[in-house]
Amino acid sequence: MPQTVCSGTMFTTPSGFSPHLACAEPGEEEEAPQEGPGPGACLADGPPITSASLDTLIQNLVPTTDYYPEKAYVFTFLLSARLFIPPPDLLARVCELCIKQQQLDQMRKFGPKILQLLTEWTETFPSDFRDEKMVGHIKDIIHRIAPCDERWRRVLQKLNQRLALMSQGEESIIKVSLNASSISDKLVAFKTKPPPIQKDMLSICNDPYTLAQQLTHVELEHLSRIGPEEFVQAFVQKDPLDGTQPCFSEQKKKTSNLEAYVRWFNRLCYLVATEICMPAKKKQRAQVIEFFIDVARECFNIGNFNSLMAIISGMNMSPVSRLKKTWSKAKTAKFFILEHQMDPTGNFYNYRTALRGAAHRSQTANSNRERIVIPFFSLLIKDIYFLNEGCANRLPTGHVNFEKFVELARQVGEFMTWKQVECPFEEDRAILHYLHTAPIFSEDGLYLASYESESPENQVEKDRWKALR
Numbered sequence: 306m307p308q309t310v311c312s313g314t315m316f317t318t319p320s321g322f323s324p325h326l327a328c329a330e331p332g333e334e335e336e337a338p339q340e341g342p343g344p345g346a347c348l349a350d351g352p353p354i355t356s357a358s359l360d361t362l363i364q365n366l367v368p369t370t371d372y373y374p375e376k377a378y379v380f381t382f383l384l385s386a387r388l389f390i391p392p393p394d395l396l397a398r399v400c401e402l403c404i405k406q407q408q409l410d411q412m413r414k415f416g417p418k419i420l421q422l423l424t425e426w427t428e429t430f431p432s433d434f435r436d437e438k439m440v441g442h443i444k445d446i447i448h449r450i451a452p453c454d455e456r457w458r459r460v461l462q463k464l465n466q467r468l469a470l471m472s473q474g475e476e477s478i479i480k481v482s483l484n485a486s487s488i489s490d491k492l493v494a495f496k497t498k499p500p501p502i503q504k505d506m507l508s509i510c511n512d513p514y515t516l517a518q519q520l521t522h523v524e525l526e527h528l529s530r531i532g533p534e535e536f537v538q539a540f541v542q543k544d545p546l547d548g549t550q551p552c553f554s555e556q557k558k559k560t561s562n563l564e565a566y567v568r569w570f571n572r573l574c575y576l577v578a579t580e581i582c583m584p585a586k587k588k589q590r591a592q593v594i595e596f597f598i599d600v601a602r603e604c605f606n607i608g609n610f611n612s613l614m615a616i617i618s619g620m621n622m623s624p625v626s627r628l629k630k631t632w633s634k635a636k637t638a639k640f641f642i643l644e645h646q647m648d649p650t651g652n653f654y655n656y657r658t659a660l661r662g663a664a665h666r667s668q669t670a671n672s673n674r675e676r677i678v679i680p681f682f683s684l685l686i687k688d689i690y691f692l693n694e695g696c697a698n699r700l701p702t703g704h705v706n707f708e709k710f711v712e713l714a715r716q717v718g719e720f721m722t723w724k725q726v727e728c729p730f731e732e733d734r735a736i737l738h739y740l741h742t743a744p745i746f747s748e749d750g751l752y753l754a755s756y757e758s759e760s761p762e763n764q765v766e767k768d769r770w771k772a773l774r
Contacts, residue, residue: 353711356704359389367402368418377714379425384533384717385710388698392430393438400442404449419446424460429721431467432532432559440464471530506580506593509739513596517603518730519737520573520612524679527566528724533717535563539686540693566682570615575745577619581628582746582754590758591634594620598640605643608663608677610656614647624748624755627766631759653684664719673729680723689716749773 354365366374366382374382386395403419423443426433433439440461447457510516539560577597584590597616604613619625620640626632646655663678670676696709746754753773761767 353708355708356700356702356706358704359386362386362705362707363395363398364402366422367399367406368415368422369406370415370418373418373421376425379422380429380533380718381707381710381714383426383430384537384714385705385707387534387537389705392433393436393442396426396439396442400446403446420456420460427460427464427467430532430534431464431471432534434464435468504739504743505583506576506739506743507596510733510736511596513599514603515733516600516736517607517609517612519733519740520600520604521607521609521677521679521730522728522732522737523569523740524609524611525677525724525726525728527562527569528679528720530562531566531720531724532559532562533721535560536686536689536717536720537713539563540690563686570611570682572745573612573615573740574619574622575747575751576740576743577616578622578625578751579743579745579754581620581625581631582751582758585758587631587634587758590628590631594631594635594637594640598635598637598643601643602639605646605659607674608666609679610647610660610663610681611679613643614681614683617644617647622751624751627755627762628759647681653681656681656684667723667726673727676726677729678723678726680720685716685720689713692716 354362357365362382363386366379368374386392390398399422406415423446427443434443443461506516510519581590581593581597584593597620601613601616604610604616617640646659647653648655660678660680667676667678692709692713697706698709700706752769756766756770756773761770
């Protein structure tokens with residue numbers, strides 16, 4: 306069924322981007338937290354951090370002439386630290402430590418390392434730098450450490466390019482959403498059967514594989530815009546040791562791209578249901594059902610599990626599933642196989658098995674076509690939600706529960722690998738335009754169309770039909 310954006314229902318890693326930090330096994334004694342920076346923080350040959358004070362974790366982020374934190378540690382800490390300290394305050398602390406470190410170390414060795422750290426930060430979490438304070442801190446570091454180094458200028462230049470692309474992407478999402486909403490709002494309520502729509506999907510695209518390719522375009526476009534920090538900010542809560550305000554109380558939680566992706570899932574559900582309920586003749590409705598079954602199968606083969614689940618959800622909506630005479634005319638064997646793949650039994654065991662297979666294919670792929678992995682997004686969000694709810698951010702000692710954030714980084718890091726794949730399929734602007742702007746019925750509109758196509762069978766349906774008319 307269509308999803309909501311609430312955290313309880315909204316929300317696993319190939320090699321490359323994903324952090325891999327060991328966690329203590331159940332029953333193991335926890336390693337004593339390290340209270341100073343150094344190689345023991347998170348090196349491959351040293352013990353992993355399972356908990357530590359926030360100050361210690363910040364110290365472990367700052368390099369020295371003889372030490373640089375693992376990339377996995379940098380990603381994990383920058384992802385999770387925003388739960389305890391706003392990014393501008395964290396960067397200010399890093400600046401202070403860098404200035405102290407500069408006085409101790411040789412500038413020739415230290416400068417490139419701090420440049421590497423800030424490069425990783427700007428590349429992985431560019432949205433942090435929309436805050437003018439962040440850019441100010443970077444410029445302060447440049448002025449103090451290497452005012453004449455051309456490499457710093459390139460870092461700022463690339464950052465500005467990323468921020469410009471992010472702004473353009475968000476503007477296009479808003480434009481598409483407003484356009485689709487304005488069209489759909491006209492179809493919210495009807496006293497009679499909804500008026501026929503001039504065009505339908507089969508008149509725009511009658512090839513299931515082509516439509517599955519275009520759906521993959523939309524999915525990957527949405528994925529590319531979601532920053533890793535949105536998964537944390539979706540569930541941000543007040544830090545119990547902070548006597549002031551939560552880190553994001555002064556601004557709306559920055560989850561707009563994540564929310565837009567959930568809206569896309571819902572739109573696709575309703576679009577599928579609308580296309581099935583609209584035709585006046587039973588034979589035509591059966592043809593639409595068979596078409597979307599084939600589209601769903603192609604999505605599965607591509608590795609596009611989110612569109613697959615949206616199509617199945619749309620076909621299982623009550624206004625569609627009650628059309629028994631229509632379904633009896635359709636060939637549905639393939640549909641039941643796909644339903645089995647996405648069966649929620651055993652915490653979506655079948656789907657998770659298929660996802661692991663797609664992830665393995667992606668790891669060994671020789672082409673972008675084989676690298677595509679688009680997870681069922683609402684389940685990914687749900688997994689992260691339960692990880693967040695099931696483990697405390699801080700331990701009774703007041704230390705940060707870093708082991709929890711290692712697992713969070715693992716899940717988010719895997720997603721970051723998948724979202725970086727470039728879509729290998731050629732765009733079809735007519736199909737993409739239809740997917741984004743085609744009118745869709747509200748739930749009441751779907752029921753009206755459904756009852757007009759096949760009359761109510763019981764008193765509950767008759768009463769509902771009467772109320773809607």
